[in-house]
């Protein structure tokens with residue numbers, strides 16, 4: 302007999318199998334009892350006709366508490382009563398770890414459990430196939446990203462997560478005590494990935510945690526997220542960078558559609574792959590759109606959650622899920638972004654996905670003097686950034702790049718209601734555990 306299903310946990314010899322997993326449920330129906338055993342691949346029905354089973358074994362298996370971990374050996378039979386088409390008639394069993402009663406939350410109960418309860422008991426929450434599926438898809442997504450960037454000549458790098466200066470604004474820095482000296486948790490690999498452009502490592506990528514001391518309790522902000530950063534040299538303009546993002550996201554969406562079929566089915570979701578090139582809207586066009594829809598933003602303002610949503614609704618109505626917003630005012634963008642000379646705008650872009658920013662990037666200012674001037678204009682002291690600026694003094698190619706929030710991408714792809722659904726153990730201003 303072949304394996305019951307594609308699982309190394311099930312071994313079949315002469316029609317006999319040993320299965321290990323969690324007792325999801327036991328139903329006693331008088332003369333017959335059923336035990337549903339769950340492992341990472343799904344569930345298996347253990348069928349126990351009382352008269353045909355050793356009484357001690359019957360007693361043991363029918364009294365097991367939910368979520369107890371067991372190993373059961375028995376005979377595999379074909380069955381048209383079960384989804385798997387198979388059932389197991391037990392001949393012996395061993396309890397490997399008994400689950401206490403009551404459970405902190407149910408795994409199969411159809412009651413709505415608060416997000417907080419779920420996160421407090423994440424080990425239990427993750428036993429639900431529809432929760433686990435999200436993280437299997439997340440892992441596939443990262444694998445697909447890595448495939449796409451490697452194919453395009455990017456080298457994987459790891460930059461420091463404890464640093465002397467932040468890149469994305471002082472208010473959002475987590476300060477740490479570094480042997481008596483102040484240091485900060487990295488908000489992004491921005492400064493380091495740019496330094497690397499001066500080395501001849503023309504194309505680099507990093508997928509790593511980023512920390513933001515953002516005191517906002519929203520469904521799209523957390524204080525620790527995974528940032529997928531790229532930086533590429535020898536670009537003529539930011540549009541080359543945008544083209545590369547498209548190539549990568551297209552590979553990810555197409556790949557997940559194929560490889561993630563089982564998980565997408567569990568979640569009841571479908572992935573749509575937008576046509577390329579993604580539309581481009583200028584910041585000024587967006588401002589006009591939000592103004593016409595009753596949001597009184599003025600030139601230079603951040604589009605904000607509400608503005609992004611208005612634009613998202615308009616774009617989705619036109620069948621566009623992913624679109625770039627380009628030419629932001631230089632004032633609204635960080636010092637490292639290149640100004641569009643002679644205008645108040647910049648060579649920057651955001652990539653929005655159904656009404657939410659998932660990435661920002663652009664062409665960088667690679668000219669030393671212009672970079673220092675831009676820092677000063679932003680009220681920063683170039684002295685504090687000498688480790689970064691030095692790399693621009695001795696030959697720095699034109700370059701650009703982006704940062705994508707991995708969880709935001711996943712949330713939008715799967716239409717999840719909250720970024721916390723896409724993080725195993727999320728961190729926000731009110732959550733530091735588990």
Ligand code: AMO
Pocket residue numbers: 469488489490491513515521522523524526528530531658659660661662663702703704705706707709720
């Ligand atoms: P930015 O600050 O826009 O740009 O961040 C890039 C992307 O990271 C994600 N992100 C977050 N996700 C969850 N919670 C947060 N608090 C959070 N903050 C940011 C978003 C966002 O689009 N260095 C630049 C990128 C670059 O120019 O290369 C940067 O960090 O998806």
